[in-house]
Amino acid sequence: MNYQGKRWRTIWRNDDAKGSIGVIDQRLLPHEFKTLTLSTMEECAEAIRHMTVRGAPLIGATAAYGICFALRDDPSDAALASAYQILHKTRPTAINLKWALDKMQAAVAPLPPAKRLEAAYARAAELCDEDVAVNEAIGRNGLSIFREILEKKPAGSKLNVLTHCNAGWLACVDWGTALAPIFMAHDAGLPVHVWVDETRPRNQGASLTAWELNQHGVPHTVVVDNAGGHLMQHGLVDLCIVGTDRTTAHGDVCNKIGTYLKALAARDNGVPFYVALPSSTIDWTINDGLKEIPIEERSASEVTHLRGKMADGTFAEIQVTPDGSPASNYGFDVTPARLVTALVTEKGTCAASEAGLKKLFGR
Numbered sequence: 593m594n595y596q597g598k599r600w601r602t603i604w605r606n607d608d609a610k611g612s613i614g615v616i617d618q619r620l621l622p623h624e625f626k627t628l629t630l631s632t633m634e635e636c637a638e639a640i641r642h643m644t645v646r647g648a649p650l651i652g653a654t655a656a657y658g659i660c661f662a663l664r665d666d667p668s669d670a671a672l673a674s675a676y677q678i679l680h681k682t683r684p685t686a687i688n689l690k691w692a693l694d695k696m697q698a699a700v701a702p703l704p705p706a707k708r709l710e711a712a713y714a715r716a717a718e719l720c721d722e723d724v725a726v727n728e729a730i731g732r733n734g735l736s737i738f739r740e741i742l743e744k745k746p747a748g749s750k751l752n753v754l755t756h757c758n759a760g761w762l763a764c765v766d767w768g769t770a771l772a773p774i775f776m777a778h779d780a781g782l783p784v785h786v787w788v789d790e791t792r793p794r795n796q797g798a799s800l801t802a803w804e805l806n807q808h809g810v811p812h813t814v815v816v817d818n819a820g821g822h823l824m825q826h827g828l829v830d831l832c833i834v835g836t837d838r839t840t841a842h843g844d845v846c847n848k849i850g851t852y853l854k855a856l857a858a859r860d861n862g863v864p865f866y867v868a869l870p871s872s873t874i875d876w877t878i879n880d881g882l883k884e885i886p887i888e889e890r891s892a893s894e895v896t897h898l899r900g901k902m903a904d905g906t907f908a909e910i911q912v913t914p915d916g917s918p919a920s921n922y923g924f925d926v927t928p929a930r931l932v933t934a935l936v937t938e939k940g941t942c943a944a945s946e947a948g949l950k951k952l953f954g955r
């Protein structure tokens with residue numbers, strides 16, 4: 593994506609002796625755009641854990657380079673196994689993390705240690721390139737849906753899309769999943785307007801999605817997380833589209849906390865609810881999302897405190913809850929397949945069901 597006239601990806605290889613990578617520090621957006629250099633496996637693990645980088649595909653890509661750094665320092669089987677474990681434990685819900693680690697392991701484990709590093713860098717770069725191509729294809733497939741819905745509206749109408757969290761290019765290597773069709777629709781001249789859920793507690797919608805849409809010139813409005821139902825009741829949403837961190841083989845969708853409530857409101861109001869995902873987000877080993885997907889629980893301080901820019905331009909953290917009130921912070925929820933209108937993947941669109949996924953992916 594373009595930022596200030598320069599083409600960016602969210603992760604890139606630096607030209608230095610350490611073979612380091614660069615990433616965007618997403619904790620500082622939307623107020624500051626700063627990049628960071630990561631050059632050790634531990635730094636990659638830390639960046640994923642503390643959400644310097646986040647979003648299912650991007651944490652997978654970062655973990656892939658974490659494996660490269662571990663092998664640079666020690667190409668043995670033991671070092672590979674230990675790096676896999678450390679990186680895998682950084683965040684529990686997004687399956688793309690394990691997917692990327694498995695791809696890396698499969699690429700390097702059969703090789704003699706002396707050949708592993710070069711193969712690891714090559715595979716990590718390939719995974720990043722694949723992510724870009726896959727998301728572009730998701731964008732094209734989603735765009736066809738947008739066109740169909742718009743064609744059914746009176747001439748001159750806007751297409752109102754609601755999204756939750758950040759499933760844009762910042763969550764991936766480029767393009768994004770749910771936001772890819774939005775960027776493409778805007779570029780193609782469709783009159784698209786996006787309702788952006790703020791997505792408490794970390795505000796990935798208000799901070800990151802709004803920033804991306806702003807940079808790209810896409811008309812949008814940030815709303816509090818509880819506004820979606822009201823907007824849908826008043827005919828102000830034509831479709832919802834969100835990303836996912838893990839989708840089961842039966843089409844249950846796990847995504848940022850609050851997604852389920854939007855799907856319920858969408859069903860009650862006859863609003864189509866789409867989920868955009870690369871196939872790397874499908875966990876073919878599980879069927880029941882509610883029982884089988886581990887839900888990340890993060891620090892209560894993300895709920896009790898907010899960080900932002902003050903009127904004088906400095907940054908501050910404020911407490912919004914009373915001293916002593918406990919808070920809980922579940923990061924994700926599961927939307928059952930029955931509430932999902934369709935899954936939009938790089939291979940096309942399918943029903944959120946075992947049959948739908950099998951038809952598309954032949955598994």
Ligand code: MRU
Nearest residue numbers: 646647648757759763835836848
């Ligand atoms: O906690 P985060 O910011 O990593 O959560 C991200 C999301 O929930 C996204 O919607 C999901 O990763 C899909 S993005 C391609």
